Amino acid sequence: MGAIEADTMWFVGMFLAIGAGAISFLSPCVLPIFPAYLSYITGISVKDLKENQNLQVRRKLLTHSLFFLLGVSIIFIGLGAGASFLGQWIKQLLIGNSGELIQRIAGIFIIFMGLLTAGWIQIPALMKDKRFHHTKKPTGYVGTFFVGLGFAAGWTPCIGPIFGSIILLATSDPGHGLFYSVMYVIGFALPFIVLTFFLGSTRWIVRHSQIIMKIGAVIMIIMGLFLFSGEMERISTFLLKLVQDTWFANLG
Numbered sequence: 001m002g003a004i005e006a007d008t009m010w011f012v013g014m015f016l017a018i019g020a021g022a023i024s025f026l027s028p029c030v031l032p033i034f035p036a037y038l039s040y041i042t043g044i045s046v047k048d049l050k051e052n053q054n055l056q057v058r059r060k061l062l063t064h065s066l067f068f069l070l071g072v073s074i075i076f077i078g079l080g081a082g083a084s085f086l087g088q089w090i091k092q093l094l095i096g097n098s099g100e101l102i103q104r105i106a107g108i109f110i111i112f113m114g115l116l117t118a119g120w121i122q123i124p125a126l127m128k129d130k131r132f133h134h135t136k137k138p139t140g141y142v143g144t145f146f147v148g149l150g151f152a153a154g155w156t157p158c159i160g161p162i163f164g165s166i167i168l169l170a171t172s173d174p175g176h177g178l179f180y181s182v183m184y185v186i187g188f189a190l191p192f193i194v195l196t197f198f199l200g201s202t203r204w205i206v207r208h209s210q211i212i213m214k215i216g217a218v219i220m221i222i223m224g225l226f227l228f229s230g231e232m233e234r235i236s237t238f239l240l241k242l243v244q245d246t247w248f249a250n251l252g
Contacts, residue, residue, distance in 0.1 A: 009176070011236040013176060016165075020165060021184040021185060024162045034195065041144040061196050072152040083171045083177050087171040110168055111221050111225060114217045115221065118214050119214075
């Protein structure tokens with residue numbers, strides 16, 4: 001693996017992480033309960049959220065959403081940082097082509113996670129919902145923050161395999177592990193914020209969420225194959241060069 005190729009792996013990993021975050025939010029485990037979550041953290045009924053979004057309601061929705069996402073981000077980014085540390089530690093223990101070995105192992109597991117996400121293989125122990133179930137509504141923004149922590153720590157059946165692939169990617173490329181986690185959070189947060197203001201659009205997306213998940217799973221499997229074969233760096237180098245050439249051509 002060349003030094004330049006290794007340094008450009010982050011480019012494809014960035015898009016994979018953003019896409020994984022978006023697919024996690026749009027998954028059948030998260031999106032259908034999204035309006036109920038908003039109602040829970042804001043104290044506003046789902047009907048009022050959809051029909052009466054004046055300026056005050058929108059401000060309340062946005063503020064609670066940001067505190068919720070802050071809680072989610074702390075868990076996801078913390079796990080990514082831990083994966084980076086683990087990857088560095090493994091590389092220090094192994095000798096020789098440790099980077100290639102870790103990438104091959106990560107590639108195999110990402111392929112496995114993709115098959116699990118698509119539903120083509122099923123492991124009952126991994127499909128149990130571990131989310132915290134709250135019996136009382138949160139008190140203010142601090143309560144919303146802790147609901148976000150509980151949601152992320154729960155690792156629902158859909159989010160677990162998808163974010164697990166990002167954790168494995170962070171382990172295989174520890175120098176950019178924290179970066180991948182931040183990109184994952186951004187991918188999760190963007191549709192969350194957008195659909196906060198367009199709750200009516202969730203019905204159409206819910207109807208097609210299974211297709212979205214399968215498309216995402218196929219992308220995970222392809223990326224796992226690239227990682228296992230060692231082609232991820234070459235693809236990253238090619239795409240980065242293509243973007244740079246296009247950028248400079250437009251500037252000229």
